Amino acid sequence: MDIKTLYDANINNITVAKNAYDTLYSAFGQHIENWQHDVVDRLGHSEWTGTAAGHANTRIQFLGNELQAAKQELGLISKALTDAAEGIAAAQSHLISALDDAKKNKMTVAPDGGITWDKDPNSPNYAGDKAEATAKEIGKRITAALTEADHTDQTINARLGHLATNATNGTGLDSATAKADQTATDALNQVPAAGTDPNSVKAWWNGLTDAQQQHMIQTEHDKVGALDGIPATARHQANLINLQRGKERIQRQLDALGPEPVHNLATYNGQPIKNPDYDDWKQKHDDLEDKMHGIETIEDRLNTPVDADHPPAFLLGFDTKGKGHAIVAVNNPDTADNVSTYVPGTGARLGGSLHSDIERSDLMVASANQATGNSKTTSSITWVGYAAPQSIVPDAAFDIFAKAAENDLHSFETGLRATHEGKPSNNTILGHSYGTTTVGYTLRDKGLPVDNVVLIASPGVGVEHARDLGVDPSHVFAAQGDIDSIKFAPPEDADNFASNLINNAGGSFGFIDEPDHHVAFGRDPSVPQFGAQIIPTSPGTDHSGYWENGSASLIAMGKAIAGKPIS
Incomplete structure (x- = not known):
């Protein structure tokens, strides 16, 4: 034309x-x-x-x-x-x-x-x-x-x-x-149902004219924005509408709560009698405020002027259900040479630490750019697309959250392959803390179309060896900081707690020659017996310190994401 x-x-x-x-x-x-x-x-x-x-x-x-x-x-x-x-x-x-x-x-x-x-x-x-x-x-x-x-x-x-x-x-x-x-x-006039194979979704989308696609974005934005197999730019447009509608809805709900009730109804024998209406109001208020904070975090990142440290961002998923979900990509994954999906762990939700999670994606893109000398384009996606555990105890002690996320994570990664343009990208799945468990379980049970796996501060991934993840073990990477307490994560099976503690302690102090190094959900991926490549960490790295600027771990993550040797 x-x-x-x-x-x-x-x-x-x-x-x-x-x-x-x-x-x-x-x-x-x-x-x-x-x-x-x-x-x-x-x-x-x-x-x-x-x-x-x-x-x-x-x-x-x-x-x-x-x-x-x-x-x-x-x-x-x-x-x-x-x-x-x-x-x-x-x-x-x-x-x-x-x-x-x-x-x-x-x-x-x-x-x-x-x-x-x-x-x-x-x-x-x-x-x-x-x-x-x-x-x-x-x-x-x-x-x-x-x-x-x-x-x-x-x-x-x-x-x-x-x-x-x-x-x-x-x-x-x-x-x-x-x-x-x-x-x-x-x-052509009906959005495929949720859970439809992303390749079929992409074929449906390609069968629409651009005018029909825009009509779908405007009238079916809630479905289009959440559907794997829809290109990133279209999902972004739909989710911008979802974001605005979600913000308006949260504000209406906040307004409907009314003013803060009194904390106590009276006193009896010198002790305050708590107002049950206050507790109910505060729980709802704090949840809504948390979601509003997450919405504002997303808006701030999307509206940040593009520069070397802040590439363009795309909103690939958004909703306020439960604790809320958000999927934010730094750079367009459909056109990038390297595509990494970062799965955060305990506490991940629409509010909470979303700001630092997205910031980590920015840092990983910069690190990958450094590894390639800016000769390749990298996209890092913060995937808060699952209901993550919200507390270390008791939530994160159980694998039900990881199991519940398997279908969604598998669909999302399959969708990235379906919508990518040109030569297939080098794809990485990267998890932190409980996010590694989610990643590991999905790899084990569903498989993922990825080239590299990066496991940061893992409490276990459901398998005993890197080869059990279905990816070339030489492309499986793991890191654990020297002062990261994750190494003491107790096993989910409480009956094995004592034997696990004795086994690991015995290995640490030399009483046992070949400890199994089990943590909460299987063998610690950062030990040699697991068979992964070990990502170096800087001295004093705690559970959240892997993304410090200039740190050995951030540099190595960038290399792994870019498909470069980490040493």
């Missing part, structure tokens, strides 16, 4: 063709009604019987089915032409808007899209000192409009080509074929 073709496109001609097919559809429907009345009904009342009558009635019924199928196929052509007109009209509007802005800014757009302007400050046609930046922006809009039109052209061409083939070879007269075609067309 070129500028002239799109600019000169006569949308009215498509509409006229669509109207002609509507006329044909109506006439054909009337023909079928006449056929039913003048032939089928008359023969049915003729009292004609016998073998010949049986054959004739069978053939007539078969012909009637063919006519109904043909009518259904004609209706699908009309729908395709409607979608074509809307899609091309939208792209044409975007192109004209960009060309108009070029003209307003005293710029000339060549047929090939090149933009020129007068650079002489003394000229009456001088385009200004910001002309270059303006030209780049307009150029991007022109390219986007042409891409939009081309996508619509290819999508509609495929649909019409399929229907034309059916008409040519007669398959369109088959009722099963017509029904399948109708189902496929109807599906």
Whole structure:
């Protein structure tokens, strides 16, 4: 698609063709009604019987089915032409808007899209000192409009080509074929159900015109924003709407709580009698305030000016259910060379430590950039897409949270593969603390389409050896700081606590030659027996210190994410 073709496109001609097919559809429907009345009904009342009558009635019924199928196929052509007109009209509007802005800014757009302007400050046609930046922006809009039109052209061409083939070879007269075609067309207007295979979701999305995609984003934003297999930029647009709606909803709920009730109702024998209404109010208030804090954290990061330390961010997931969920990508994972998903652990939620979790993604992108000399693009995604344990005791002592997250994490990673453009990216799954348990269980039970696994401060990942994760052990990395208390995480099975403690202590003090080094959910991944590559840590690294600027662990994480040797 070129500028002239799109600019000169006569949308009215498509509409006229669509109207002609509507006329044909109506006439054909009337023909079928006449056929039913003048032939089928008359023969049915003729009292004609016998073998010949049986054959004739069978053939007539078969012909009637063919006519109904043909009518259904004609209706699908009309729908395709409607979608074509809307899609091309939208792209044409975007192109004209960009060309108009070029003209307003005293710029000339060549047929090939090149933009020129007068650079002489003394000229009456001088385009200004910001002309270059303006030209780049307009150029991007022109390219986007042409891409939009081309996508619509290819999508509609495929649909019409399929229907034309059916008409040519007669398959369109088959009722099963017509029904399948109708189902496929109807599906274009329905967002796939949650849990649909991301590759199928991507195929559905690609079958929509850009105008239809934008319609889905605006009207079905809650579904589109949460659906794996939808490209990152589209999910981002949908989730910006979800974020605003969520913020408004949380504020309404806060307002509805009313003022803070009194803490105590009275005193009895010198002791305060607590007001149960206050406790209920405070629990709801604190939960809502926490979510609002998370929303504001996301807004702050999305609105941060892009610079070397803060690449563009994309909101890939958002909701306020339960403790709330958020998925924030630093850089676009669909176009990045390296893609890492960071799964935080205990306490992860929409509020809480979301700010520091996103900040870690920024740091890991910077570290990976340093490892590649900025020759590759890296995206790091903070994935708070599961209900993480909210307390060390008792929540984090159980693996139910990790098990419950398996399907969602598997779907998300599969979606990253489905939507990535061009050459497959080098993908890493990285967990911290209980997040490593979530990662490990998913790798063990579902498998993940990743190239590297990074386990930071792990209480165990459900397996005894790196090879049991389904990834090349040489691409499994683990770290544990010298003063990280995670090494003392007791086993989930309380019956084994004493033996586990004796075993580990015996290994530490040399009483046992080959301790099993079990922690809460299996063998400690940072010991040699597990078989992972050990990520170095700086002296004094505690449970949250792995992302300190300049630390050995952050440098090594960047290398692992970039697919580089860590030493």
